[in-house]
Amino acid sequence: MKKHYLLTPGPTPIPPEVAQKESLPILHHRTSEFSKIFMNVSESLKEIFQTKNDILITASSGTGTMESAVINLLSPGDEILVASCGNFGERWIKIAEAYGIKPTVIQVEWGKAIKPETIEEALKANPKIKAVYTTFTETSTGVVNDIEKIGSIVASTPAVLVLDAISGLGGQKLLTDDWKVDVVVAGSQKGLMLAPGLAFVSVSPKAWKLVESSKLPKFYFDYKKYKKSLEGKTTPFTPAVTLIVALEESINMIKAKGFENVLKDASLLASAARAGMKALGLELFAEIPCEVVTSAKVPEGVDGGKIVKKLREEYGVSIAGGQGKLKGKIIRFAHMGYIGKADLLVGFACLEMVLSQLGYKVEKGKGIAACEEVLLKGEAPVPANAGV
Ligand SMILES: Cc1ncc(COP(=O)(O)O)c(C=O)c1O
Known part of the structure; x- marks a missing residue:
């Protein structure tokens, strides 16, 4: 017998109230009962993301939603910039390369933060760059990047800013709209106090323009499907019902505090x-x-x-x-x-x-x-x- 203390940066411990919800009988997802919970959660997430954008919810770990932010925005031959300062920054490079996209890379020594000016210089040097992919809290090193500054730099160009906030969301101040972050991806197993398995993405109107023209292959993670379903208060495929029900509880706890x-x-x-x-x-x-x-x-x-x-x-x-x-x-x-x-x-x-x-x-x-x-x-x- 051993008592466990989970002090890892994901998964993180789950409150008993949330764990209880994860053990309730399964709701069918095409019911008004589930739709009500789903819409409540979708709306509440906007407050946590500090955005007016719709939040699309998929069943996957954080990496799945990072992949979604590559395949939904880009087309073959597109130029992108990855600003990386650790293991998770490098994941953007690997995902892009898996889809035949060769990124320009700003590689910062692990343990250091990304200097926003380097992004400005890279965008000036290559005005064809369509998207800048970077990391908010780089969990592998413990560094936080200055996203407010990076957001203002990218917003003054035609490029969009895509942010991995998988470990930062819910634990570190992130103002998606005010900081002009076009796409923010996050996961359930960190600040949101839930089991792993749910992923979230916020997509700005500027980024939706790229979504409309994107030609990389996609099916399950196609943002258009999620957006259309959300308008009908539902999801395109069977959602992770249990996790969404439990998420309502953890969000209620966050709101109560x-x-x-x-x-x-x-x-x-x-x-x-x-x-x-x-x-x-x-x-x-x-x-x-x-x-x-x-x-x-x-x-x-x-x-x-x-x-x-x-x-x-x-x-x-x-x-x-x-x-x-x-x-x-x-x-x-x-x-x-x-x-x-x-x-x-x-x-x-x-x-x-x-x-x-x-x-x-x-x-x-x-x-x-x-x-x-x-x-x-x-x-x-x-x-x-x-x-x-
Ligand atoms: C910053 C960051 N990005 C990406 C990931 C990958 O997420 P997942 O393991 O849920 O696929 C993690 C997970 O620890 C992370 O902390």
């Missing part, structure tokens, strides 16, 4: 996590840390893989390690959705023990004390761009 307060909490936890890492002598990895996941470098002489494994196997605490070239080099603590103050403290207490077991000199209680101090103050004394 107040979306602003949800974001404030994530920000406070992020601040506490940064303070905790620094107190343990761990260097923060992200140049500009996001508020949904905190990454820190694994100390010299310690095996990063072992930290993650020991935490999970001996203490039941799941955190994330590094991905790809960062494997073994960083650890990542999530603090989005249903992860609370107590979860974070448990995580840091166990991290201290594991580090000490692995031979790293740590003054026990120092990390937790630093977290507590931030949490008690209830404000964010560690600036978001502090580094170490």
Whole structure:
């Protein structure tokens, strides 16, 4: 028997109220009962996305909806720009290439943020670029990009801005319309406190023009089908009924708390996590840390893989390690959705023990004390761009 604490940046823990909804008998999707829930969820998501655009809901993981944002906007031979600063930015490149699109790439060193000016320069250098694909919170490194600035740059050109907000939505302030983000993709298993399996996309009027002319092959993910069905208060195919019913519950919980307060909490936890890492002598990895996941470098002489494994196997605490070239080099603590103050403290207490077991000199209680101090103050004394 082991109690589990899920502190990974997706999937994230699910509130019991939401889990209960996931176990209810299945509703048929062509009923007024389901349509009511579906429309309620679709409308409410607009508030979370901060947009007036329709939100299209598909059954897939986040990557599916990233793929949808490639095949629905582009045609063979189109030129696009991918601005990447981590593993998920690179996913845009792989998806585009899978469909024969050869992107121009801005590749930023992992751990650094994308410089908006580089996007401006790339768009100036190639006015044929139709779309800019980038990432909001780069979960693999813990960096947040300046989407407000990038949005204003792209909006002054004919190109559209496509944003992977799969881990950021619901945990970090994102103003889709005000920041002029044309397409935003997100998933269910992060800030929205739901099981994996649902994906969402917001499409601006500017992006719809590309959808109308797009010629890449598509069927299941064809936005036009989802839009037409939405007008009839339904979905084109059998939706993930259970997840949509549960989503209504998690959205109700977010509304009851107040979306602003949800974001404030994530920000406070992020601040506490940064303070905790620094107190343990761990260097923060992200140049500009996001508020949904905190990454820190694994100390010299310690095996990063072992930290993650020991935490999970001996203490039941799941955190994330590094991905790809960062494997073994960083650890990542999530603090989005249903992860609370107590979860974070448990995580840091166990991290201290594991580090000490692995031979790293740590003054026990120092990390937790630093977290507590931030949490008690209830404000964010560690600036978001502090580094170490
Ligand atoms: C920023 C980001 N993009 C894309 C993905 C991929 O989403 P999925 O694993 O749901 O396909 C993730 C998942 O962790 C993510 O955090």
